[in-house]
Amino acid sequence: MIEPDVHRGFVAPDVPPSEVFDRCVRCGLCLPTCPTYVETLVETSGPRGRIALIKAVAEERLDLTSPGFVHQMSECLDCRACEAVCPSGVEYGRILEPARTQVTRALAPARSWYARLGRALLIGTMFEHLGVMRAAARLLKFYQRSGLRALVLRSGVLRALGLQDVEALAPRVSDRFFIPRDQRFSAPGTSRATALLHAGCVMHVAFAAWNEATVRVLNAAGVTVVVPSAQGCCGAITIHAGEMERGRGLAMRNIAAFEQSGADVYVINAAGCGSALKEYANLFHDDPAWAERARAFSAKVRDVTEYLDEIGIAPEKFGPVPGVVTYQDACHLAHAQRITAPPRRLLALVPGLELRAMPESSLCCGSAGIYNVTQPEMSQRLQRRKVDRIIETAPQTVATANPGCALQMRNGLDRAGASHIAIKHVVEILDESLRAGAAG
Numbered sequence: 001m002i003e004p005d006v007h008r009g010f011v012a013p014d015v016p017p018s019e020v021f022d023r024c025v026r027c028g029l030c031l032p033t034c035p036t037y038v039e040t041l042v043e044t045s046g047p048r049g050r051i052a053l054i055k056a057v058a059e060e061r062l063d064l065t066s067p068g069f070v071h072q073m074s075e076c077l078d079c080r081a082c083e084a085v086c087p088s089g090v091e092y093g094r095i096l097e098p099a100r101t102q103v104t105r106a107l108a109p110a111r112s113w114y115a116r117l118g119r120a121l122l123i124g125t126m127f128e129h130l131g132v133m134r135a136a137a138r139l140l141k142f143y144q145r146s147g148l149r150a151l152v153l154r155s156g157v158l159r160a161l162g163l164q165d166v167e168a169l170a171p172r173v174s175d176r177f178f179i180p181r182d183q184r185f186s187a188p189g190t191s192r193a194t195a196l197l198h199a200g201c202v203m204h205v206a207f208a209a210w211n212e213a214t215v216r217v218l219n220a221a222g223v224t225v226v227v228p229s230a231q232g233c234c235g236a237i238t239i240h241a242g243e244m245e246r247g248r249g250l251a252m253r254n255i256a257a258f259e260q261s262g263a264d265v266y267v268i269n270a271a272g273c274g275s276a277l278k279e280y281a282n283l284f285h286d287d288p289a290w291a292e293r294a295r296a297f298s299a300k301v302r303d304v305t306e307y308l309d310e311i312g313i314a315p316e317k318f319g320p321v322p323g324v325v326t327y328q329d330a331c332h333l334a335h336a337q338r339i340t341a342p343p344r345r346l347l348a349l350v351p352g353l354e355l356r357a358m359p360e361s362s363l364c365c366g367s368a369g370i371y372n373v374t375q376p377e378m379s380q381r382l383q384r385r386k387v388d389r390i391i392e393t394a395p396q397t398v399a400t401a402n403p404g405c406a407l408q409m410r411n412g413l414d415r416a417g418a419s420h421i422a423i424k425h426v427v428e429i430l431d432e433s434l435r436a437g438a439a440g
């Protein structure tokens with residue numbers, strides 16, 4: 001049975017699940033786009049099979065906690081590739097997310113003490129209080145830079161604890177953090193608009209260079225950037241972990257911070273977070289005090305590539321950045337936000353850059369939030385597949401627009417002995433080119 005309250009996630013709660021089920025005509029056109037289906041060729045590991053399973057649970061023909069169902073709700077990457085191609089307009093996310101939330105809740109009492117502690121630390125502490133995240137990042141930085149890491153790796157303790165893969169996926173902490181402190185970065189001359197930059201949670205301590213590049217590129221495009229200190233984590237991981245009220249609290253904080261800023265647009269450079277920010281309205285559909293504010297907020301959110309493509313940058317500002325670049329579509333940009341052309345159009349502006357198409361560029365790399373921790377085997381299969389496609393394409397750089405994809409591809413390329421291939425955000429390449437242009 002699907003409980004009504006779990007629809008208060010990033011899924012539209014106003015549509016009965018049965019309407020979603022009944023829209024699926026079982027044509028199978030979504031199957032070749034589903035990463036877990038193409039890897040396994042098992043019906044229940046594809047969207048059509050998962051829809052049938054969720055329907056069976058909703059109709060009480062299958063138990064919510066049956067191992068097969070639990071496995072499928074966890075194995076699905078929530079990449080939404082199936083949604084993007086479905087000719088019947090099945091909004092798969094509308095049923096997956098509530099089903100997943102219910103499984104999470106139903107299994108909560110059986111969680112081990114360390115799993116509970118991990119959730120409390122991550123969900124209840126770090127994502128809510130970014131100061132705690134910064135303290136943890138400083139500890140991780142000490143571990144990564146002091147020689148302690150080399151010692152731990154040599155000792156074999158991580159392997160003994162089964163933690164070596166998780167450790168390898170940890171982001172390299174930035175040399176300096178990009179902390180929201182009510183900064184204002186004014187565009188030279190007359191400003192075309194004011195953009196609020198969402199600095200992120202992990203982003204502000206591990207991808208600070210992406211935020212810095214974003215500020216410079218927006219400034220070069222004539223846009224003033226503000227970074228209010230009152231903003232916080234987007235809440236995506238919190239909501240997906242089934243903690244709806246906490247997630248709504250994070251959303252309220254961002255909505256209020258962004259309203260007070262008076263910015264024209266809210267720019268984000270992480271696809272997963274952008275997709276969450278654009279779906280805030282679904283969190284407050286039954287809350288008269290917040291519904292309209294959330295709708296107005298989401299309407300102003302733009303991925304940085306979407307926004308730059310919309311406003312345009314004078315082509316003569318770009319200087320040469322020679323090299324072969326391939327672009328990897330992040331699922332939450334390509335499928336959830338349906339943004340595929342803008343990043344490519346922006347990269348095409350860079351003189352000397354050869355943009356080479358990668359086969360299966362929109363097939364998930366296996367990162368998907370914390371999927372590489374919860375489903376390590378499937379995650380590694382998809383990672384290897386992605387790395388093979390990258391190596392076949394033979395680029396010097398892979399451009400992306402999501403931190404999770406960047407970490408997953410970096411880890412996979414390093415394992416495959418292809419550390420020479422760089423991974424960059426699209427804005428980092430644009431920044432390089434604009435700086436080359438400015439230097440003449």
Ligand code: SF4
Binds near residue numbers: 023024026027031
């Ligand atoms: S493409 Fe749409 S209608 Fe066809 S099987 Fe997939 S979900 Fe169902």
Ligand code: SF4
Binds near residue numbers: 083
């Ligand atoms: S969301 Fe992605 S992994 Fe899940 S069923 Fe759809 S295509 Fe497959």
